[in-house]
Amino acid sequence: MRPMLIIDGSQGEGGGQILRSSLTLATILTQPITIENIRAKRKTPGLAAQHLTAVRAAAQICAATVSGAELGSTRLTFIPQSQPIAGDYYFNVAEARMGGSAGAATLVIQTILLPLVLAQGKSRVIVEGGTHVEWSPSYHYLHNTFLPMLTYLGVTVQAELLAWGWYPAGQGKIELNIPGSAELKLNNVSRWTQRGRLKQIHGLGVAANIAAHIAQRLVDQAKRLLEPLAVPLVIEPQRVKSVSPGAGIFLVAEYESSYAGFSALGRIGKSSEQVAEAAVHELLRFHRSAGVLEPHLTDQLILPLALTRQAITVSSESLSLHTITNIAVISQFLGPIAQVDEANQLIHFRPS
Numbered sequence: 001m002r003p004m005l006i007i008d009g010s011q012g013e014g015g016g017q018i019l020r021s022s023l024t025l026a027t028i029l030t031q032p033i034t035i036e037n038i039r040a041k042r043k044t045p046g047l048a049a050q051h052l053t054a055v056r057a058a059a060q061i062c063a064a065t066v067s068g069a070e071l072g073s074t075r076l077t078f079i080p081q082s083q084p085i086a087g088d089y090y091f092n093v094a095e096a097r098m099g100g101s102a103g104a105a106t107l108v109i110q111t112i113l114l115p116l117v118l119a120q121g122k123s124r125v126i127v128e129g130g131t132h133v134e135w136s137p138s139y140h141y142l143h144n145t146f147l148p149m150l151t152y153l154g155v156t157v158q159a160e161l162l163a164w165g166w167y168p169a170g171q172g173k174i175e176l177n178i179p180g181s182a183e184l185k186l187n188n189v190s191r192w193t194q195r196g197r198l199k200q201i202h203g204l205g206v207a208a209n210i211a212a213h214i215a216q217r218l219v220d221q222a223k224r225l226l227e228p229l230a231v232p233l234v235i236e237p238q239r240v241k242s243v244s245p246g247a248g249i250f251l252v253a254e255y256e257s258s259y260a261g262f263s264a265l266g267r268i269g270k271s272s273e274q275v276a277e278a279a280v281h282e283l284l285r286f287h288r289s290a291g292v293l294e295p296h297l298t299d300q301l302i303l304p305l306a307l308t309r310q311a312i313t314v315s316s317e318s319l320s321l322h323t324i325t326n327i328a329v330i331s332q333f334l335g336p337i338a339q340v341d342e343a344n345q346l347i348h349f350r351p352s
Helices: 016-029 049-062 105-118 139-151 212-229 272-288 295-308 321-334
Strands: 005-008 033-036 065-067 075-079 088-092 123-129 158-163 172-178 198-208 233-240 246-255 259-265 312-315 338-341 346-349
Touching: 005 016, 005 321, 016 033, 016 049, 016 075, 016 105, 016 295, 016 321, 049 065, 049 075, 049 088, 049 105, 049 123, 105 123, 105 139, 105 172, 105 295, 139 158, 139 172, 139 198, 139 246, 139 259, 139 295, 198 212, 198 272, 212 233, 212 246, 212 272, 246 272, 259 272, 259 295, 295 312, 295 321, 295 346, 321 338
Parallel strands: 005 033, 088 123, 198 233
Antiparallel strands: 033 075, 065 075, 123 172, 158 172, 198 246, 246 259, 312 346, 338 346
């Protein structure tokens, strides 16, 4: 067995990504870990419902022995007993806390996806929780931005939204079908160094359990603001049912060689037009930049890119502290994975 690796959860941005990346790599590498000071820089430190669910999920797919897996815990020991095990899995964030939780289902998926991608055999995973909630990638970001970018690494995952989950009730449901036995590999390096021409922008304006005109207003405002780009705008209104009411707009900028996702959620006191404008503002800011990846996608692709063990330079619209911290954590497992050029927003991946 490998020696215990100690991870400081207060380093850098001090949030939940340190936990998720550590669990992912511990599971893939069968690496025993202890994480201290979990989420130390958050308003409420320690494991919240979505983090505890991620721990339980990761433990299940590698038969790990775990101590410290409870709500509010700031210290966790995680000892995998096997390589990732393909199979049928069900995880529910609401089960982690009495009274339920709208904690992000997508962040649980983020933790276990790569281990199951690399596992020998097919897996079917259902995760219940928040599917469109603040401070996390939405289902539509997962489906329309992150997973398409993974195909450039030789990974094909099918995702389906079975139920919408908004704050505060959650109770959304996502199903994944993962072929497994993948080999992470850069199939076309130029895709990661040049984004190419903007081909189209597509997406949804969504209203759940509220007036249908909300969805239409979201779409109309987005189209009005994006019209000067002179590209096809395939943005549709959609009214859906869910346990909690909600609204939001979810956009994808499709370039010749990459995808970029942008979204904004509705909230009381914020007009539909303001919500649409927030998402469009982020999209336009990215489009005016030279980056191949937008900041959230940069952060989420660090780990799969590092696991290819191939040399590549990736440019981002901006490099967040979240991303810099993620690189530092991953390097504790894999050795130095990259050099960061913050002045030019570049990450130089170099095999260690």
